[in-house]
Amino acid sequence: MAVATRQGPFAFDALSVTAHVTEKSSGSFILGHLDENNRFIPRFVGRSEADVRGELLFQLRLGKKCNAFTFRYASSPHQAFEQQCMDFHECGGCASLDNARHPSRPSHTKWECPICGLAFL
Numbered sequence: 001m002a003v004a005t006r007q008g009p010f011a012f013d014a015l016s017v018t019a020h021v022t023e024k025s026s027g028s029f030i031l032g033h034l035d036e037n038n039r040f041i042p043r044f045v046g047r048s049e050a051d052v053r054g055e056l057l058f059q060l061r062l063g064k065k066c067n068a069f070t071f072r073y074a075s076s077p078h079q080a081f082e083q084q085c086m087d088f089h090e091c092g093g094c095a096s097l098d099n100a101r102h103p104s105r106p107s108h109t110k111w112e113c114p115i116c117g118l119a120f121l
Contacts, residue, residue, distance in 0.1 A: 004083065006030075008070035009040040017056045017069070026074040027052030028083035030091065031059060031066040040068055042091040044098045047084040049077035049106065081105060085113040 004027070010016045012031060021027075029052060031044040043066055048055035052071055074080035084103045091097055102118055105111040112118065 004072040004074060004079070006070050006072050009034060009068040010070075012056075012060065012064070012066050012069045014057060014060055017053060017060065021053035021056060021071055023073060024051050024053065026050055026077050026080040027072055028074060028080050028087055029056055029059075029069055029071040030087055031064055031069050033066060034068045040070065042087075042097060045084055045087040045091060045103070047074075047080040047103070049080055052080075077106070078109075078111060081111055082114050085115055089113075089115045 007020065009032070010020045026047070026049050028045070028047040030042045031046070032040050032042040035041055044064065046055060046059065052073065056069060056071065072083055074083055081103065088097070088099065088103055094101060102113065102116075
């Protein structure tokens, strides 16, 4: 499955999310911070199986303490899951992120992580 191009980083606020994430689509995202050298530092990876913009706005309402985000659209929920898994491993997993555990697959699927082969529920 082809991986979509990551877009951003952008400011993590409602105006920026709405301006940059224009399609209602499945996708994955990374929340983080821009450091003093304007480098993006990942803190949390996530996905949406149907509406990545809606999920980013939900994360804002949860009060995630991040000032920037990146995202990728996905052609399917399965691709969004695989992108989130790849982001999770690329960003250092639980040791570096605020994610409590590896991304979970939807319970009605048998999807496995394309990096480590795990299939958490």
